[in-house]
Amino acid sequence: MSATPFIQFSGVQKSFKVEGRHFVAVRNVSLQVQRGEIITLVGPSGCGKSTLLNMTAGLFGPTEGQVHYDGAEVKGVNTRVGYMTQADHLLPWRTVAGNIAVPLQIRRVPKAQIDARVEELMALVGLTGFGESYPNQLSGGMRKRAAMARLMASDPETLLMDEPFGALDAQMRLTLQTELLRLCRKLNKTVLFVTHDVDEAIALADRCVVFAGRPGTIDHVLDIPLTGERNLVQLRSDPRYVALCAELWKRLAPDVAGAADPASLAHSLEVV
Amino acid sequence: MIQVYRVLFLVFLLLLWEGVSRWFGVEFFISRPSAVAQSLWKILLNGVFFYHAGITTLEAVLGFFFGSLAGLIAGLVLGRAKVLADILDPFLTAFYSLPKVALAPLFILWFGIGLPMKVILTAAVVFFLVFLNTYSGVRNVSREQLTILRLMGAKERDLLTMVVIPSAFTWVFTGLRLSVPYALIGALVGEIIAANRGLGYLLSDAASQFDTAGVFAALAGIIALALILNTAVKLAERKLMPWKANEAEREVAV
Numbered sequence: 001m002s003a004t005p006f007i008q009f010s011g012v013q014k015s016f017k018v019e020g021r022h023f024v025a026v027r028n029v030s031l032q033v034q035r036g037e038i039i040t041l042v043g044p045s046g047c048g049k050s051t052l053l054n055m056t057a058g059l060f061g062p063t064e065g066q067v068h069y070d071g072a073e074v075k076g077v078n079t080r081v082g083y084m085t086q087a088d089h090l091l092p093w094r095t096v097a098g099n100i101a102v103p104l105q106i107r108r109v110p111k112a113q114i115d116a117r118v119e120e121l122m123a124l125v126g127l128t129g130f131g132e133s134y135p136n137q138l139s140g141g142m143r144k145r146a147a148m149a150r151l152m153a154s155d156p157e158t159l160l161m162d163e164p165f166g167a168l169d170a171q172m173r174l175t176l177q178t179e180l181l182r183l184c185r186k187l188n189k190t191v192l193f194v195t196h197d198v199d200e201a202i203a204l205a206d207r208c209v210v211f212a213g214r215p216g217t218i219d220h221v222l223d224i225p226l227t228g229e230r231n232l233v234q235l236r237s238d239p240r241y242v243a244l245c246a247e248l249w250k251r252l253a254p255d256v257a258g259a260a261d262p263a264s265l266a267h268s269l270e271v272v
Numbered sequence: 273m274i275q276v277y278r279v280l281f282l283v284f285l286l287l288l289w290e291g292v293s294r295w296f297g298v299e300f301f302i303s304r305p306s307a308v309a310q311s312l313w314k315i316l317l318n319g320v321f322f323y324h325a326g327i328t329t330l331e332a333v334l335g336f337f338f339g340s341l342a343g344l345i346a347g348l349v350l351g352r353a354k355v356l357a358d359i360l361d362p363f364l365t366a367f368y369s370l371p372k373v374a375l376a377p378l379f380i381l382w383f384g385i386g387l388p389m390k391v392i393l394t395a396a397v398v399f400f401l402v403f404l405n406t407y408s409g410v411r412n413v414s415r416e417q418l419t420i421l422r423l424m425g426a427k428e429r430d431l432l433t434m435v436v437i438p439s440a441f442t443w444v445f446t447g448l449r450l451s452v453p454y455a456l457i458g459a460l461v462g463e464i465i466a467a468n469r470g471l472g473y474l475l476s477d478a479a480s481q482f483d484t485a486g487v488f489a490a491l492a493g494i495i496a497l498a499l500i501l502n503t504a505v506k507l508a509e510r511k512l513m514p515w516k517a518n519e520a521e522r523e524v525a526v
Contacts, residue, residue, distance in 0.1 A: 057423055059419060077422045078423070079422070079423060079425045081423060082423065082424070083420065083423050085416070085420070089414070089416050089417050089420045091417060091434065091435065091438070093439070093441070094438075094515075102424065102434060103424040103425075105430075106421070106424050106425055106430050106434075134515040136515065154424045156423075
């Protein structure tokens with residue numbers, strides 16, 4: 001069973017038609033993800049990272065090649081994944097509590113249990129007391145946290161996350177990263193996580209997939225040989241972590257990173 | 273302060289009216305506020321006004337209710353069934369282009385001159401406004417929101433109750449608000465054409481007796497009725513769409 005990968009992209013190519021012209025979003029992508037793995041995807045904007053998430057969710061199929069999920073080809077909406085997109089897509093006519101309750105209501109969870117669970121999740125993402133607010137009354141970061149709580153409420157076996165923590169302040173980001181890591185390890189969740197943050201890409205990942213741009217191809221897969229259970233604060237001073245960050249910077253921006261000593265560059269970036 | 277100016281403006285208008293009517297001797301055509309007030313006072317006291325206004329309100333409200341209910345259902349169904357909508361499109365456009373009051377003679381033929389005729393005429397007028405707005409509302413539902421919920425395992429029923437209907441709500445209410453004056457038009461036109469009760473009847477009856485003051489009194493009653501109905505819809509809108517209410521109060525920021 002463990003021999004067959006949980007999520008498998010085989011020779012995936014996807015092209016879109018934009019204003020009559022074909023444009024290739026991803027080309028020749030092959031990647032195997034094991035159950036319980038946390039994979040981060042980094043690379044320049046518009047190199048097809050989100051496209052891979054969309055195909056895993058079954059929102060559209062590849063033009064060439066196949067995407068397999070748990071042994072079967074993905075056809076149609078894949079309800080075993082939870083997707084947190086860049087836009088939060090909260091329902092404006094529901095309160096924060098109402099939005100977080102959506103996946104529970106879909107599963108016909110009894111009302112009392114929903115209320116308790118929603119309260120718990122709001123505390124977790126720091127939205128206690130905002131349950132009765134409407135999304136248009138919240139800041140961007142708060143809306144992200146509400147979307148995060150909704151994703152946790154839906155409790156899918158695989159999480160697809162597209163820059164979920166981009167709009168958050170440093171402390172909240174750390175809290176949610178820690179929580180995500182803890183939950184995913186405990187419940188053996190599989191995660192595909194798109195980020196533009198190099199620290200995040202290393203700190204959360206078992207493997208980090210580096211993309212090269214237009215059309216998007218996998219440039220390199222970086223193994224992250226850190227333990228599954230990590231303390232994200234202590235990690236910052238771990239020399240292996242520092243070296244990995246430098247390594248990733250070299251992959252992403254070889255011209256810039258080559259100029260400086262990798263270790264010092266990683267440090268200077270942390271200060272920024 | 274604005275309120276004071278408004279009252280002053282109203283007083284000015286009434287005085288102008290009274291003056292023109294008296295100095296130029298045209299009271300037969302335009303009556304005068306004091307005569308209108310007297311006439312209105314009379315029908316208010318002897319209950320004639322309330323009887324007729326009650327009839328008109330009943331017709332307008334019933335027509336509004338059935339027309340908007342049918343429009344709502346048709347809008348929801350056609351909004352979700354794209355093929356059906358495409359097939360019916362030219363027929364709906366044709367029927368929409370027809371001024372609904374032109375159907376009054378036909379409705380009289382079918383339903384007589386009683387209450388049902390006015391209710392059906394009103395419903396026909398209201399139906400299209402609510403239908404078209406609901407239809408565009410359903411069509412404008414965010415596909416991303418639907419997709420996110422589908423990934424959570426939502427069935428068609430969940431999508432309808434959680435996304436489609438609330439999202440269409442805003443549009444539906446626009447349709448309802450637009451419909452209020454048209455509901456009154458439907459009821460009044462029905463009464464003016466053929467009736468022995470209602471504000472429309474009161475209006476045409478006063479005119480046929482050259483009772484200009486009575487005509488204006490009836491018009492004042494119709495305005496009051498329209499204002500009350502409009503306020504009712506606005507209040508319902510606030511109650512049913514709290515997320516819209518706070519949108520209006522929110523400070524603008526970009």
